[in-house]
Amino acid sequence: MNQYYHSIRIDTEKCDGRMKCLRVCPTQAIRVRNGKAAIIEEKCIDCGECITACPNNAIIPLTDPFGELTKFRHTVALPSPALYAQFGREILPEKILSGINNLGFDSTFDLALTCGEVSFAIQEYLREYKGPKPLISNVCPTVVRLIQVKYPELTDQIIPIEPPRELAAREIKKKKSKQLKLKENEIGTFYLTPCPVKMISIRQPAEKGKSYLDGAISISDIYGPLLSAMKGINKGSYRKALENICILGVGWAMVGGICRTLRLKNSLAVSGLTELLKVFNDIERGKLRNIDFIEAYSCAQGCVGGSLTVENVYISYNKILKLIETLEYEQIKACPDIREVRKRYSQQYFFIKGKFEPRPLKPLDKDIAKAIKKRKEKEEIYKLLPKIDCGACGAPTCLTFAEDVVKGEAEVTDCIINNAQKLKKLL
Amino acid sequence: MTKSDETLLSQHFEITGGDFNNAGKASTSIKEILQEIGIDSSITVRTSIASYEAEMNVVMYARRGELTLNITPEKLHLKLKDEGPGIKNIDMAMQEGFSTATDEMREMGFGAGMGLPNIKKNADKFELFSIPGKGTSLDIIFCLNKTEKK
Numbered sequence: 001m002n003q004y005y006h007s008i009r010i011d012t013e014k015c016d017g018r019m020k021c022l023r024v025c026p027t028q029a030i031r032v033r034n035g036k037a038a039i040i041e042e043k044c045i046d047c048g049e050c051i052t053a054c055p056n057n058a059i060i061p062l063t064d065p066f067g068e069l070t071k072f073r074h075t076v077a078l079p080s081p082a083l084y085a086q087f088g089r090e091i092l093p094e095k096i097l098s099g100i101n102n103l104g105f106d107s108t109f110d111l112a113l114t115c116g117e118v119s120f121a122i123q124e125y126l127r128e129y130k131g132p133k134p135l136i137s138n139v140c141p142t143v144v145r146l147i148q149v150k151y152p153e154l155t156d157q158i159i160p161i162e163p164p165r166e167l168a169a170r171e172i173k174k175k176k177s178k179q180l181k182l183k184e185n186e187i188g189t190f191y192l193t194p195c196p197v198k199m200i201s202i203r204q205p206a207e208k209g210k211s212y213l214d215g216a217i218s219i220s221d222i223y224g225p226l227l228s229a230m231k232g233i234n235k236g237s238y239r240k241a242l243e244n245i246c247i248l249g250v251g252w253a254m255v256g257g258i259c260r261t262l263r264l265k266n267s268l269a270v271s272g273l274t275e276l277l278k279v280f281n282d283i284e285r286g287k288l289r290n291i292d293f294i295e296a297y298s299c300a301q302g303c304v305g306g307s308l309t310v311e312n313v314y315i316s317y318n319k320i321l322k323l324i325e326t327l328e329y330e331q332i333k334a335c336p337d338i339r340e341v342r343k344r345y346s347q348q349y350f351f352i353k354g355k356f357e358p359r360p361l362k363p364l365d366k367d368i369a370k371a372i373k374k375r376k377e378k379e380e381i382y383k384l385l386p387k388i389d390c391g392a393c394g395a396p397t398c399l400t401f402a403e404d405v406v407k408g409e410a411e412v413t414d415c416i417i418n419n420a421q422k423l424k425k426l427l
Numbered sequence: 428m429t430k431s432d433e434t435l436l437s438q439h440f441e442i443t444g445g446d447f448n449n450a451g452k453a454s455t456s457i458k459e460i461l462q463e464i465g466i467d468s469s470i471t472v473r474t475s476i477a478s479y480e481a482e483m484n485v486v487m488y489a490r491r492g493e494l495t496l497n498i499t500p501e502k503l504h505l506k507l508k509d510e511g512p513g514i515k516n517i518d519m520a521m522q523e524g525f526s527t528a529t530d531e532m533r534e535m536g537f538g539a540g541m542g543l544p545n546i547k548k549n550a551d552k553f554e555l556f557s558i559p560g561k562g563t564s565l566d567i568i569f570c571l572n573k574t575e576k577k
Contacts, residue, residue, distance in 0.1 A: 284458070284475055285476055286476045363464055366465065368500070368571070372435045372498065375463055375464055
């Protein structure tokens, strides 16, 4: 039994062991064994880098097919604001939402408004928080997993407020079940996702609780059908459609979109895995203790850079910026009622049910003395290796290969470079 | 049976004064070692903070320095020795907010006068020895079995 659910599967028929995935994996979670890629479950943080890197499309993000909709009596689509970013000012959220309705959902829900509410809730949380800083946003499930695995001591600094998609799904289930006289499990809530990671956060929430979402459908899968579904829709008043956009929430999908709404003196917005590693190292060293809040995404530029989006990431980033500029220029400032948010905040409405627990990687051995011995062995083995990180043994680097050998998961003789040199000497 | 004072691991790092390109590398390596051998994560974090502050002190003020990590079954010992200006007034240097950092250092986000006090705060035992004009040495000790003893 796998302990962790992952949103990524490898199609062994399509995989021809070309090792592109091996090299891009930021946590060295992939090995190529017998010519096929395999994922080490405990190391994988579901960032999706391998999906983009695979030339054969052999790494498949597990999102839900459309057919899942028939399982429910009433279905609701909740598109990530990253979907709005695909269209920007040209097609406004109102039209996108009615397009989605035409695709076979019973209703749609605009997450931008919930994002706005959560912005206010984060403000409240930051105001009364007294623990170590900075606090870190939890909208990106890869960020949460990266912290649990590589920076376990920072888990207490992840903001324990439900991300908008979960909060909205919870409320939709409550309201719709009353309204339609159905059970909550007869209402299907589907997130239209820019990345595969949201799928695991549904199947296996990081805080070990239960997700209120029933599935995730890829934006790239829905994009084509959505374009045709929007064709028949008559444009209403453009101004009116603008007035329905929550200015606080619409930018949440791009890096800086949350910070922009918090009006903090000391906040940072970080995106991209390598950048995250640098920043988290600095947090751990205590270098950033004067920063109040960090908005973090594993994809460059935020959710608009997710592997399941269609539009070029910089274009979509710009499209959202322009949309926000338009709203500001037109002085349209639709947003949730802050007093209402504060009231609900005090009633614990925004908080996650479970707790983010650390998920540190296993050391070389449970016993420190033995682990140190194994580490020495590892260094000895490493010294003998060619250090060119060719990957031919199936491990991404010579160092990870040495680790695999010490753990008993590979044989020293798997290094073909060393074998070739030995042969040369014999000849 | 391993003796309680037997050195299980000893790792040595060279630090070059003024080399901001490589600043922080020793403490990153130390953190990785501790994670790999399964040191309790709260000790790992405290060590990581202390070693970073110590390393940065060398980079900012000294010509060169050596940082040594020694682990015995009971203790984790960071020993830092540098060749540099030394500290004239140790009591002052241990006060939070006291700093001799230049404007450039402050520009880079250092020099809040938190370095040495922060090392002391995170360590279980801390000793500082300095000869003005020659250099400074630090002994930073973490107890590995603290929770069991209590």
